[in-house]
Amino acid sequence: MMGKLNSSLGTTLKTSLLGLASAALLAGTALTPASAETVLRATMHADVRTLDPHWTTQTIAGIHGMLIYDTLFGVDDEGMPHPQMVGDYSVSDDGLEYSFTLRDGLKFHDGADVTTADVIASLKRWGEKDQAARAMFAHLDTMEAVDDKTFTMTFNAPYGLVLDTLGKTGTMVPIIMRESDATMSADEQVTEAIGSGPFMMVKEEWVPGSVTVYRKNPDYVPREGEPSGFSGAKIPKVDKIELVWIDDSQTRMQALIAGEIDLLEQPSVDFVPILEGDPNIEVIRTGAVDSHWGTIRINHLHPPFDKPEMRQALYHLVNQEDYLQTIVGNPDYYRTCHSFITCGTTYEDETGKEVMADYDPKKAYEMMKAAGYNDEPIYVLAATDHHTITPAAQVLLNAMREAGINVNAVSIDWGSVVARRSNREKPEDGGWHIFVTTSSGTTSLNPALNTWLGATCDNANVGWPCDEELETLRGEFAFAQSVDERKEVARKIQERAMYVVPYISFGQWTQPMAYRSDKISGIIPVTGLTVLWNIEKSE
């Protein structure tokens, strides 16, 4: 039955299509409301879900913290600490007493002055959980306020990393919060976001998992000096910052290309060539220090890897190029590194490289057999949903199978890996032998700050390495008084760590950042925590 389409039916359809077309055509005129204020829209590697930088080691919490809070010291792009909230400071000749005086004009966002009471309470709270702080406080006798602006720290030994620790970056940064917030236990989350930093959080507009909004702090008094890393002048040059969380990596890239966001902290590496081809987009390295390094963590508690010679055999399973090619691809953004300290930094030492770089899976298996391996299954926690850890784990599994090792790959999501790796039970009872993870380049700038290097047995990071000599050497590093002295100790640490094998590195890489060069300028390339002050925007 062929009939003519009824005119009313046809008219309805045509009208609908015309309406849609008109809507689309008018789209461009109404996308961006006119506004006099400058708004920086940035998409970071994660969304802000917790507001307390002392409560969690999540990097994004640190980025949030550095926007709204301030620190006593800040490290420059070479990792050297400089006063930030501190105006003047002095150190006694014997290195035991430090005196700090706060700068003038420091105020919290609620208008209250920043006092030494706030500082001391914040440092104590921070010291409850942060490992670098705890290492420092272990040698602290007293921390007292002289008056509202001056306080002293008295040590029982000349601890050499006081300023580095007070200016540490990465995770659990030593931000200064109000005394009323800081008196809360560090195991409870501070839910307010009142700091003294260059930006103020607009908590009413916070939608976790979607957007976090900050406004310029009009009362912020920046320090003088050229900005470098987290030191120097922190000037809030945009009126508003919106951290827009976009889950999909392709959509993030498209949003940057379309100009709907101004900055993309960590574009997928395979999209970088597309971004580099756009004349309006600049792709840059984030600081002089590589942003990430990879680690194969070994469980020291259970056989067969409770023996150092068994762990040392694993060196021959790792060809760092394989991992870096798989994860990063572009050699411009990665480098091999056989130091337990981030390569390209002051205390880097690649002693033992010839052993670590000797990729020979068969040799690994022979060494394991010689050490008593009886082909029992080796449980490897292989995350299935992480963009770098998942492929890295597959590279490791491949090498282990090539060696002939009996591998039991436990394929679970990253959340389950995080849960299971804390389990001290035998691998076959819910524990593990090996898992793969990554860490920030700033967490291993020196052996005292590198928590993965710690060998404090039950108190160590998961894997629980236990070695008194390594810990003694880490302590020596902290008390060394000169860079040369520390370098010598760092070399000894490298040698000892080679024997103990707290972990095996599979190289380091830089996650580039991309931004709209036609709209924004003034980015300070920093490794570890992206900084958003000093950025200017022209619409």
Add this chain to the structure above:
Amino acid sequence: MTAYIARRLLATIPVMAVVAIFVFLLLRLAPGDPAALIAGDDATSAQIANIRAQLGLDLPIWQQFFMWAGGILQGDLGTSIFSNLPVTTLIAQRLEPTLMLMVATLIVAISFAIPLGVIAAWQARTFVDRFVMLLSVLGFAIPVFLAGYVLIYVFSIQLRWLPVQGYRPLSQGLWPSIQSLILPAVALGTTYIALIARITRASMLEVLSQDYIRTANAKGLATSRVLLLHALKNASIPIVTVIGIGIALLISGVVITETVFNIPGLGRLTVDAVLKRDYPIVQGLILVFAATKVIINLLIDLSYAFLDPRIRH
């Protein structure tokens, strides 16, 4: 009718209780530890244990359940482990985008699917019918994310007609809000167009073979009148059922579309909460979804009485 509604609503109570127990136990039994995820990669085991204790996750499961259930009875769905915001607040933040996307998708789907289904049935076993069915197959076959990426590339990147991502709330104006929903609604709507068109066609074919349709044609009524007033109305019950199922699915959020277009809806909230083991959010959301589906099913059943006078509750 009132008694029927009351009976159906009362029946939801045991349903909700079973859902609550099931989702609570399922989350606790699944692997993963929210305390470890909160603490981060550089935390020690002791720090993780402290957080677990702080969150009450080290209490016996039965105690955790009764504390949560007690809160539910007072209208408190709990507090997010990560953000410390009430679950009700988080759901409220995500409700508008989800509802708007749902409405937009249904408008797109119904506007295209029903006419296509009617035309296919009217032109059964002709080229037009086969073409419509081919479109239907394509609608099922093309993944939503692929449709989304293609639409973004064409309309946002190349033509710059529509935004790549994001949702603009109604408070910023109706038109900006609609603009932000056009592409996601079209991408998501293709599947629903395919489904509703097929159901419409099948239902219409059955009705068009009835005697009263033959009588209407014999009386000389216009084709459109026969199709729309006589056939479509009598074919509407299965169509309404499928639309109702679609509404229920859309309210619980369509994660892929929300992810591709960065719509901060309930679907993404659910998946994020599951991956982060934010138990209170998952528990609260599942209860809300279960209640919503029950109510939608009730409304669909009630609508039958309006569409077909022979049906009485």
